Amino acid sequence: MKEVVKLKNITKKYQAKNGEIEALSNISFGVKEGEFVSIIGPSGCGKSTLLSIIAGLEEKTSGEIEIDGGLGYMLQKDSLLEWRTIYNNILFGLEVRKQKNAENEKYVDELLKKYNLYEFKDKYPNQLSGGMRQRAALIRTLAIKPKILLLDEAFSALDYQTRIMVTNDIFNILRKENMTALIVTHDISEAISMSDRIVVLSSRPAVVKNIHTIDFEIPNRTPINCRESPKFSKYFDTIWKELDVHE
Numbered sequence: 001m002k003e004v005v006k007l008k009n010i011t012k013k014y015q016a017k018n019g020e021i022e023a024l025s026n027i028s029f030g031v032k033e034g035e036f037v038s039i040i041g042p043s044g045c046g047k048s049t050l051l052s053i054i055a056g057l058e059e060k061t062s063g064e065i066e067i068d069g070g071l072g073y074m075l076q077k078d079s080l081l082e083w084r085t086i087y088n089n090i091l092f093g094l095e096v097r098k099q100k101n102a103e104n105e106k107y108v109d110e111l112l113k114k115y116n117l118y119e120f121k122d123k124y125p126n127q128l129s130g131g132m133r134q135r136a137a138l139i140r141t142l143a144i145k146p147k148i149l150l151l152d153e154a155f156s157a158l159d160y161q162t163r164i165m166v167t168n169d170i171f172n173i174l175r176k177e178n179m180t181a182l183i184v185t186h187d188i189s190e191a192i193s194m195s196d197r198i199v200v201l202s203s204r205p206a207v208v209k210n211i212h213t214i215d216f217e218i219p220n221r222t223p224i225n226c227r228e229s230p231k232f233s234k235y236f237d238t239i240w241k242e243l244d245v246h247e
Helices: 047-055 086-090 092-096 102-114 130-142 160-176 188-194 223-227 230-242
Strands: 003-016 019-032 036-040 062-067 071-074 148-152 180-184 197-201 208-213
Touching: 003 047, 003 180, 019 047, 019 180, 019 208, 036 047, 036 188, 047 062, 047 071, 047 148, 047 180, 071 130, 086 092, 086 102, 086 130, 092 102, 092 130, 102 130, 130 160, 160 188, 160 223, 180 188, 188 223, 188 230, 197 230, 208 230
Parallel strands: 036 180, 036 197, 071 148, 148 180
Antiparallel strands: 003 019, 003 062, 197 208
8 A cells, every 4th residue: 555644854853942952853654545553652752743743733844744635633622613513513624625515515414424423413512422522523524535634642631431432433433434544642552452553752852763563463453352452461561661761
């Protein structure tokens, strides 16, 4: 499969009062079409900064990025507008892009029905559970038909049990929609359960410490059944040791 995201020697430096600070140093990796890749690393290492650079929201200092296809971006907060219904929230991205038309509204209806939110389309965000809000935020992102989805700690605001169910839910949706996903998370278990590969960054200045291929050899894989695999703890122990910031 072809690579739809290519990073080559991405470096990010900031000017601070005490001089120049290097956040990212020569980060290189690719993401293949249909692949789920997670980026993990110690707190403050620059994971979210890297995702912002890929999204075009922040400038890199040097290096090259190639993106083949439109991007969708999901943040930690669902950013649903409390005064708009779920349906009107989902249409918001299309309105901003001036792409709200009968064809795209039909597609939104199909997504809402497919992922069990159609009966809630006239509700307001405060009437939905945290998990349903995240599903609505995902459908809003899918409505603009991106090829590549960027998720920045998209589930960390949820409680533990809801988070496991929502990651399973969203994983299945993205697989059905044949999406490519690049995920930033601090949660090793979440990364292992959702990803085809995991990019491990070092502490700042972040470099690529390792890239792990995750293969549970499970038919109809889901994040929940991956957590039950004997391989899960082996992957976890390996990555946990690599994230030791005291080395």
